[in-house]
Amino acid sequence: MNKRRKIFILYASFGEGHRQAASALSQSFERTGGADTVLIDLLAEAHPFLNGVSRFVYAKSYNVMPQLYGWVYETTRDMDAGSPFANWLHSFGSVALRKLIERDNPDAIVHTFPMLVLPTLFRKIGRTIPMFNVITDFDLHRRWLHPAVDKYYVATDDMSKQLRSLGVRPDRIAATGIPIRPAFRPDGPRTGVAAKYGLDERRPIVMVMAPPNVPSSETSKMCLMLRDRCNAQVAVICGRDKTLRDSLASALAFRAGIAVLGFVERIDELMAASRCLITKPGGLTLSEAIAARLPLLLYRPVPGQELGNAKYLSGKGAAVICRDSYDVVRAAGRLLEDDSASYAIRAALEKLRKPDASDRIALDIATQLHIMERASSKAASFPRTTLLPTSR
The missing domain is CATH 3.40.50.2000 (Glycogen Phosphorylase B;)
Structure with missing residues (x-):
């Protein structure tokens, strides 16, 4: 019998959207029978005080300083994944995530919010873990991008093209739509x-x-x-x-x-x-x-x-x-x-419209993990040989 996978889904509590996307994916993984999931609000888990302050500032940005928030967003839109600022942003939660990984040994990590701590942990934990980003907006910010991401799931074909223009290989992008609850049925009866x-x-x-x-x-x-x-x-x-x-x-x-x-x-x-x-x-x-x-x-x-x-x-x-x-x-x-x-x-x-986004993402991640596992198994069992020159 195949081992049931365990998948971490990382989100944040800035608005409902990231959490709802994480919940939708969790339902799809459970429903399709592919994996057990653990939903983690990483900033809240790692830095509860900072998380509370950040949520307060984010909420107030709607009324008190929306132009400042917009300026920060636009100024950092094109930041490079290796820049000092990006490394600083992605450093929050590293200790907490390492402890969770060592405790639960997940088979993959999915992000519905761009806290990309995992690449900094690879050397410390002694292995890589497959990493998938589900971008939950129709507008692309470079904070979501990192060379270690195995695949991106995006809202539109236009965003897929945008990622390709930034050098992301087509096989690492899927224009699935943003995951909404699998139970969402907009074509149901209206009477009553x-x-x-x-x-x-x-x-x-x-x-x-x-x-x-x-x-x-x-x-x-x-x-x-x-x-x-x-x-x-x-x-x-x-x-x-x-x-x-x-x-x-x-x-x-x-x-x-x-x-x-x-x-x-x-x-x-x-x-x-x-x-x-x-x-x-x-x-x-x-x-x-x-x-x-x-x-x-x-x-x-x-x-x-x-x-x-x-x-x-x-x-x-x-x-x-x-x-x-x-x-x-x-x-x-x-x-x-x-x-x-x-x-x-x-x-x-x-x-x-991109129907069934949540199920499509869950099934594709399961497929990607299966391909990776097979490739790893073949690499481990392939005999080492010495290549000798051949005569004509």
């Missing part, structure tokens, strides 16, 4: 979904992912404008942010046609029943909307990877960037009133 959330089946639904960089008073005003000016119902989703949910629920209490929701487990159902989505451009949410062919209105993207994501999708005709509530209402009204505008965005989204 509106009623489940206290809405009317007969009226169009606009989804709003309440943005963290926008005051709740502004979000509630936008929801009322969407309802009153677009003749739409609004499902506003606050995720796990209880403070935001309570604030919006209070501001929008007794307002017919508006549902204030927390974390929605079956977000695929609500996406399938909606006419458009207003959201910040995080990689995972965008990937779910692409899977659902749900027209995207990207609200005030902050500088950095989110602005890069927004510009990419806007350039493909798959999204509209909105700078304020009035932009949102105009764009949503056009989509609800003009079928051709909605159809054009849906057609652009269809071109970007």
Whole structure:
């Protein structure tokens, strides 16, 4: 019987996306029977205080200093993997990861966040471990790149071309899409979904992912404008942010046609029943909307990877960037009133769809590991011979 592999999946808690991608991959590995997985928030594991400070600064960067965050992101976009700054960034967590490796002896490490500690450990642990990067944005930052990476899994064919232009071999790249939950089924039945959330089946639904960089008073005003000016119902989703949910629920209490929701487990159902989505451009949410062919209105993207994501999708005709509530209402009204505008965005989204990304990545990693194991086994068993010159 073949030994069941163990795979570490490294993520970070900066936003939900990296963790969700890690969770999706874990489900796929378990479901396909290829491996047992261990999910590791490496910075939290290694440096809990630093992780807390970093998360606080990251959250505040949305409101207090988005331009500074964007400047740092753009300044380091083209950094070399061997540069002092890159080596410093990739040094965090090395002691903790070494202990975990020595304890669990993983067969591979997968990153959904670019903390590439592993190459610095190879000499210390006395062996190499296969290493795979799952890039969770539509915008490429060189922090993800390292010569020791065995394969990259990327969101789009354009990013695949970009990696090739940087010297990465084609066989080390797969344009699979960003992994979303294997249970995500955007083509399911729509009947009964509106009623489940206290809405009317007969009226169009606009989804709003309440943005963290926008005051709740502004979000509630936008929801009322969407309802009153677009003749739409609004499902506003606050995720796990209880403070935001309570604030919006209070501001929008007794307002017919508006549902204030927390974390929605079956977000695929609500996406399938909606006419458009207003959201910040995080990689995972965008990937779910692409899977659902749900027209995207990207609200005030902050500088950095989110602005890069927004510009990419806007350039493909798959999204509209909105700078304020009035932009949102105009764009949503056009989509609800003009079928051709909605159809054009849906057609652009269809071109970007890459179904079953999570399962495809898990199966491909299993294949890569099998190939590596066979090659290693052959190399170990191949007899050493002395080549003698041959006569003609």
